[in-house]
Amino acid sequence: MKLSLDHTNHIPLYLQAEQLLRDLIKDPEYVNGKLLPNEVDLARQLAISRTTLRQAINKLVYDGLLIRKKGIGTRVAGITVSSKSNNWLSFSQEMHARGIPIKNYELHISWVIPEDAIVNFFQIPPGKKVLKLERLRGRPENPFVYFVSYFHPRVGLTGEEDFNNPLYEILEKKYHIIANLSKEEISAKAASKIIADKLEIAAGDPILFRKRFVYDQGDRPIEYNLGYYRADSFVYTVESRRE
Template sequence: MKIEVNRDSSKPLHVQAEEILRILIEQDEYKNGKLLPKEIELSEQLNISRNTLRQAINKLVFEGLLIRKKGFGTKVAHKGFVGGLKNWLSFSQEMKMLGLKIKNFELFVGYQKAFKEVADFFEIEVDVRCLKLERVRGSEEYPFVYFISYFNPKIPLTNEENFNVPLYEILEQNYNVIVKTSKEEIYARLAGDFIADKLDIVANDPILVRKRFVYDINNVPVEYNIGYYRADSFTYTLEAQR
């Protein structure tokens, strides 16, 4: 592929470089894991400074399209998904919008006594048992999220539901529980041995932890959910207006 910038264009060089990179990373060889050319090689091919090239690369890294590791190189990120606060969606809805087919790598259902944070959310005693759902989910190729959900014990879930069906469809169709609001907390940490084993990564890899406190249309708490996401497969966006 011939790549070059147009120095006669009014468009800034870093924007032109960004556009070229977007085309480059759509090539099958880079989608399949091949490292991008080194910065010095790319900057020479484009006849721009490394600082200008780095500005373009940084934009794509910020968008979650590229992963750059010191001493290793830059490569295309696995196709991940973007979450956010505006018009929040369930995981199944997010994946459907992205056209991703989701696979359950693990699925466990049982009852467990609520720990304090769960008990406080549902306003129950800590010794009350809640239905607990654990799922490791991902694409056909690899898992990228480990979910743990606890449900309000006032919802008469039986443990016999088909949890391969979208969760909120079960709640609405079987129990007339319509979810409306999600309050979220997001933070980063290292995977650790347990989560790393679930997500096929190493213990020192970064993950994003996403807590969801889900309420129904009457503002009654429905679900306490924790998701552990591979950082190379998840981008979270916020939109703010003045």
């Protein structure tokens, strides 16, 4: 594809490059995940400096339209996943309702002695082991969320369950426990090296961190959940209505 800018136009070259890139990434071959031409070749083809080109690319990255990976290149960002706080479902149920196919990249189960924050939430004796479930999940193209869940011993999970199935369906159908209430804390933070490697981003990149406290119908704690989301792939939407 021949790409060029009008160097006689009064519109600044970086703005022309930005618009050209916006048009380019609508092409099916780029929407489907093909990497954009590398910056050196593209700058040469457009007869502009890499600094000018990078200014245009940075704007599209900031707008969430492009994803840049060091050592790999730049590609079109996938459709952002959104979660609405007024309609709480399990992750699997919510993605299914939105028609978003989900792939499980990692699943780890272990019995651990929890930290004080979890002990206090569950109100269990210090030193008592709980089931820990770690799951790396996302679209077929790439992971976008890493979950770490801890479960109250009272729940009865053994670790032998098929956690490829929706978690809360397992709790309800097998253990007659209904997750009824979720309280959440949401913040932005920089990705640690471990989280960055799992989410395929750079260490220090921004992520959405969500801490979720789940209760049953008797308001008893059943799950302590930590979620680490790629900032370029997830939006958390809050909807409020004034009574």
